[in-house]
Amino acid sequence: MEHIEGTSQSNPSTHRRDPRLYQIASLGTLLIYGLFWLNFDLSFWQIAVTIGTALLTQYAGTRYAKLPCFDPKSALISSLSLCILLRTDHLAIAALASVVAVGSKFVxxxxxxxxxxxxxxxxxxxxxxxxxxxxxxxxxxxVWFGFLVACLGSLVVTRAARADVTLAFLAVYVGLLFARALRLGDPLTIPLHQIDSGALLIFAFFMISDPKTTPDSRTGRMAYALCIALAALYVQFGLFRPNGPLWGLIACTPLVPVLDHLFPGARYAWTRASTGCASPNSSLHINARPSAGSHPRSAPVSLVSPTKEVLMRRVIVPSLLLTLGLLAWSGEASAFCGFYVGKADTQLFNKASEVAIARHENKTVITMANDFRGDVKEFALVVPVPTLLEREQIHVGNPAVLKHLADYSAPRLVEYFDENPCLRHELMERRSMDAMKSMAPASAPARERDKALGVTVEAEYMVGEYDILILSAKESNGLESWLTENGYRIPNGASVVLHSYLKQGMKFFVAKVNLGEQTKLGLTHLRPLQIAFESPKFMLPIRLGTVNADGAQELFIYFLTKQGRVETTNYRTVRLPEAQEIPLYVKNKFGDFYRDLFTQQVKRESERGLFMEYAWDMNWCDPCAANPLTADELRGLGVFWQDGTGRTGTSMPMAQNVFLTRLHVRYDAAHFPEDLMFQETSDRSNFQARYILRHPWSGTDECAAATAYRHQLRERYEREAHTLASLTGWNIGDIRRTMNIASVPAGEEKKWYQRLWVN
Structure with missing residues (x-):
């Protein structure tokens, strides 16, 4: 995403408005849309630091290169682009990114x-x-946002005569996505979902179309777009890294000088009129590429007038001071002070499955549990896995540890008690802690089986109460038939999804209950299964689960990582509303409240989002729905990178260097056609879905503060009622009646003589 450096015109005397102005307006519009409609996790401080540092770097580069004057447009475009795309927790890193972006043009x-x-x-x-x-x-x-981006982008690229590279890239990349889907046998809803992406359109219209870094000739630009599309597809689906187009562009950049040599063309250049550094009679022109051995004519240089120099200093120096001040400023972190009174656990939702994923680098441990109800003879689990699993890579986990993890990260209800407004003292905080659970691993010997219907039994194990098979197959129909003939109930239509996974080179982890072993172990419930493997794929296959689903399903995903928060890359990750004050009566119906709140949020995201319920450093919690997990419990869930560094204590066992992210998704095949893809970020900011009950002070003391407090109570109750209605969709009239707001005094102020003598 970068600035437009010129426009192709046959008549040098023709004047056009600087295309960079359109790009600044377009990027500014996108930034405003992201901030106020999509709730970007982006502070105004970061925006100010990014833009201010970019302008300062542009000014320094202008002085270093002895350019005739300071032109802020290119720096504004770079900084707005970084604000839209880059996420970081540190203002210094935002400033560094601006320095790298703008400074690279001069280096x-x-x-x-x-x-x-x-x-x-x-x-x-x-x-x-x-x-x-x-x-x-x-x-x-x-859809309408994609249309908006396309329109704004079209305005920019056509003004810059670079629509050809944008359209060529989109045509090739989209064509490759559809070709891949046809090869895998995927439904067309998957490539349609992949191209229905604001990030892809922003890249195509605002980044790849930069005329100063694209080849000069149209033939060169066509070849350039083809190379970027191929590289992007390889990065995205070969190396399994997100942001494939971005990496494809950086990888193909060294090809530009080669393409310019093979396919010479007219080169973009600015006269000083376009930068505001020359007289109004100056015009925009294109310098043809000089022939070998020739030297381009140097443009005449004009000195900056003293008036402009003073003006630049008046603008730049305050910008420098503001930027340095923002970098030095740090807000004071505040704790969540409250008394924990309840949680919304996974049992609130029907058809709810739970998955815990511990991941560092390419090493992954997945713990899988589901709410299977019925005869265990009917239970079967079929999961695509990227590699062949050995016996030591499969384990049976302790359900108590997974429940502890769910309790620790559950959305919570907390209580506050208003203090006497006539007194000045701090609220005391009370916390409620739950007990920890222990874990008990299990293991069993392994065995082998033969091939059938083109299916190869790569490995066969008995792990605890489960019979485990690792299968590969040549055809999905043969795999489906083999599973059916061997007692696995496979839903109709599963072969289409199985075919896609087979084409991707994946194996299948198949489990069913061994009734004899279950009886021998004395178990009455199904324990979670765990698998450990190494793969660059950071994903969770959900498509098989939608084949026979009777309606939408609930999935809770717990990520245990070393660096920071986890988010999806192919769907939107949304923070749930938090720290909302709601009426006191919700305490007795918190389950209903949270179910309806979640349903409302799902509808607002058009049933296509994943929702973050919790993100926290495992060292502590505030308020705590349960104690943090111990180092042993985390190791049981697959946290392998601690190497005994976790701390344990008698009152609150704790663990170091583990960050927990909890995501909740309601999914079906119509709204989630593609498997979930994830990335770990460096974001370690804490978040919890927390809802507040605030008990009013009911004392009889009289003072000015107490009078003001009583006057605002009814207004506060009304705000709580509106908040509850907005969050859940409940009827506002029913909420008011349940709260009995009409009985709350309106809080008329006493006359002066009524306050004169207080008995």
Whole structure:
């Protein structure tokens, strides 16, 4: 995403408005849309630091290169692009990204062109170093928003005569996505979902179309777009990394000088009129590419007038002070003070499955539990896995540990008690803690089986009460038939989904209950299964679960990571409303409240989002729905990177260097055609879905503060009623009647003589 450096015109005397102004307006509109409609996790401080640092770097580069004057438009475009795409928890990193983006134009140059797309280079550096991340799913899949981006982008690229590279890239990349879907046998809803992406359109219209970093000739640009599309597809589906187009662009940038040499063309250049540094009679022109051995004519240089120099200093110096002040400023962290009184656990939802994923680098441990109800003879679990699993990579977990994890991270209800407004003292905080559970591993010997119907039994194990098979197959129909003939109940239509996984080279982890072993172990319930493997794929296959689903299903995913929060890359990750004050009577119906709240949030995201219920450092909690997990419990869930560094204590066992993210999704085949893809970010900011009951003070003391307090009570109750109605969709009239707001005094102020003598 970068600035437009010129426009192709046959008549040098023709004047056009600077295309960069359109790009600034377009990017500014997208940023406002993201902030106020999509609730981007982006502070105004970060926006100010990013833009301020970019302008300062542009000014420093202007002085260093001895350019005739300071032109802020390119720096504004780079900084707005970074605000839209880059996410970081630190203002210093946002400033560093601006320095890398704008500074690269002055450092990395080739024959009077800057080599790298500035924003693309800054993003690549931040991602490669782990200092920041991009949230490609933040835009969601809103059709009208895609249309908006396309229109704004079309305005920019046509003004810059670079529509050809944008359209060529989109045509090739979209064509490759559909070709991949046809090869895998996927329904067309999957490539349609993949291209219905605001991030893809923003890349195509605002980043790849930069005329100063694209080849000069149309033939070169066509070849350039083809190379980027191929590289993007390989990164996305071969290396299993998100943001494939961004990495494809940075990888193909060195090809630009080669393509310019093979296919010469007219080069973009600005006269000083376009930058505001020359007289109004100056015009925009294109310098043809000089022939070998020739030297381009140097443009005449004009000195900056003293008036402009003073003006720049008046603008730049305050910007520098503001930026440095923001970098030095740090807000004071505040704790959640409240008395924990209840939680919304997974039992509130029917058809709810739970998955815990511990992941660091490419090493992954998945713990799977479901709410299967019925005869265990009918139970069968079929899960695509990326690698062949050995016996030691399969384990049976302790359900108590998974329940402890669910309790610890559950949405919670807390109580506050208003203090006497006539007294000045702090609220005391009370916490309620639950007891911890222990864990008991289980294991069993392994065995083998033969092939049938083109299916290869790669391995066969008995693990606890489960018979485990690892299968591979040549055809999905043969695999479906083999599973059916061997007693596994496979829903009709599963072969289409199985075919896609087989084409991706995946194996199948198949489990069913061994009744004899279950009886021998004395178990009356199904314990969670665990698998450990290494793969660059950070994903969760959900498509098989939608084949025979009777309506939408609930899925709770717990991520245990070392670096920070986890989010989806192909769907939108949304924070649930939190810290909302609601009426006191909700305490006795918190389950109903949370179910309806979640349903409302699902509807607002058009049933296509994943919702973050909890994100917290495992070292502590405030308020606590349960104690943090011990180091042993975390190790049982697959946290392998601690190496005995976890701390244990008698009152609150704790663990170090583990960050927990809890996501909740309601999914079906219509709204979630593609498996869930994830990425770990460096975001370690704490979040919890927390809802507040605030008990009013009921004392009889008289003072000015008490009078003001009583006057605002009815207004506060009314706010709580509206909040509850907005969150749940409940009828506001019913809420008011249940709260009995009409009986609350309106709080008329006493006359002066009524306050004169207080008996």
């Amino acid at each position: 990395f140059r080739w024959q009077e062109k800057h080599l790298f797309n500035p924003t693309n280079l800054a993003l690549a550096v931040m991602l490669a170093t782990g200092l920041g991340w991009i949230s490609p799913g933040q835009w969601g899949q809103v």
